[in-house]
Amino acid sequence: MKKSTLLGALPFVATLLLAGCGKSQDVLVVGTNASFAPFEYVGGPNGDEIKGFDIDLAKQIAEDAGKTLKIENMNFDSLIVALNSGKIDFIASGMTITPERQASVDFSEPYYEATQVVLVNKNNNSIQSIDDLTGKHFAVQLGSTADIMAKKYTDKVTAFNSGFEAIMELKNGKVDLVLFDSEPAANYLAKNPELKLISLDFPAEFYGFAVAKHQGELLNSINSTLAKMKANGQYQALVSAHIK
Ligand code: ARG
Numbered sequence: 001m002k003k004s005t006l007l008g009a010l011p012f013v014a015t016l017l018l019a020g021c022g023k024s025q026d027v028l029v030v031g032t033n034a035s036f037a038p039f040e041y042v043g044g045p046n047g048d049e050i051k052g053f054d055i056d057l058a059k060q061i062a063e064d065a066g067k068t069l070k071i072e073n074m075n076f077d078s079l080i081v082a083l084n085s086g087k088i089d090f091i092a093s094g095m096t097i098t099p100e101r102q103a104s105v106d107f108s109e110p111y112y113e114a115t116q117v118v119l120v121n122k123n124n125n126s127i128q129s130i131d132d133l134t135g136k137h138f139a140v141q142l143g144s145t146a147d148i149m150a151k152k153y154t155d156k157v158t159a160f161n162s163g164f165e166a167i168m169e170l171k172n173g174k175v176d177l178v179l180f181d182s183e184p185a186a187n188y189l190a191k192n193p194e195l196k197l198i199s200l201d202f203p204a205e206f207y208g209f210a211v212a213k214h215q216g217e218l219l220n221s222i223n224s225t226l227a228k229m230k231a232n233g234q235y236q237a238l239v240s241a242h243i244k
Helices: 002-020 053-064 076-084 145-150 163-171 182-191 216-231 234-242
Strands: 027-032 040-043 049-051 068-073 105-107 112-121 138-141 157-160 177-181 195-198 204-207 210-212
Touching (some): 027 053, 027 076, 049 053, 053 068, 053 216, 112 145, 112 163, 112 182, 145 157, 157 163, 163 177, 163 182, 163 195, 177 182, 182 195, 210 216, 216 234
Parallel strands (some): 138 157, 138 177
Antiparallel strands (some): 040 049, 105 210, 112 177, 112 195, 112 204
């Protein structure tokens, strides 16, 4: 008698537990760092909307999974921790697929190819090749692939929570250069004509959506949305709308 009463209460208890975590079955929570236009940025008429290429992909991922998308904006270097603690369900943040990250999360199929580029003040002609990076003072986004890469060339690396702060540091003459992903760098350049973009021979990087380990169902659903969007032209339309 007692046992069956308890069992009967289980679904109710489960709902309460889920509600307690701020998560419900029909919501898919995506984590991002919205300082990375055109992939994710804060904009819209009132300047309080999170928009961008990744966000539009994430919306379709949620819709195909039959869920409502909830966006959590946080520091880039907090994303993997948030994912692995269950605070978010997946990461859509222009995150490069790397073996180090693959040790703690799973990535979707790659959805965008990028590379690192250098931004300097326009009058700085000291960087022609990768060799010229040795010993320079870099500004980067904390926890990014640029942050990791910079340390190969110098021990003078100042890391910021956003690309914007790194750019400010460069404009204020406090660092020699910013190492940043190609599209967001081009985006900052368009708004800061006093800067110059230098493309060097850096390797290609591939962005992927990240999910926690053992989340095969969500990973499959993300991959099938990507495949569908590539096949039906929706992916290309988003590239044209947001990127080029
Ligand atoms: N692609 C780089 C990385 O994975 C930088 C990504 C930064 N993304 C962002 N939304 N701020 O480390």
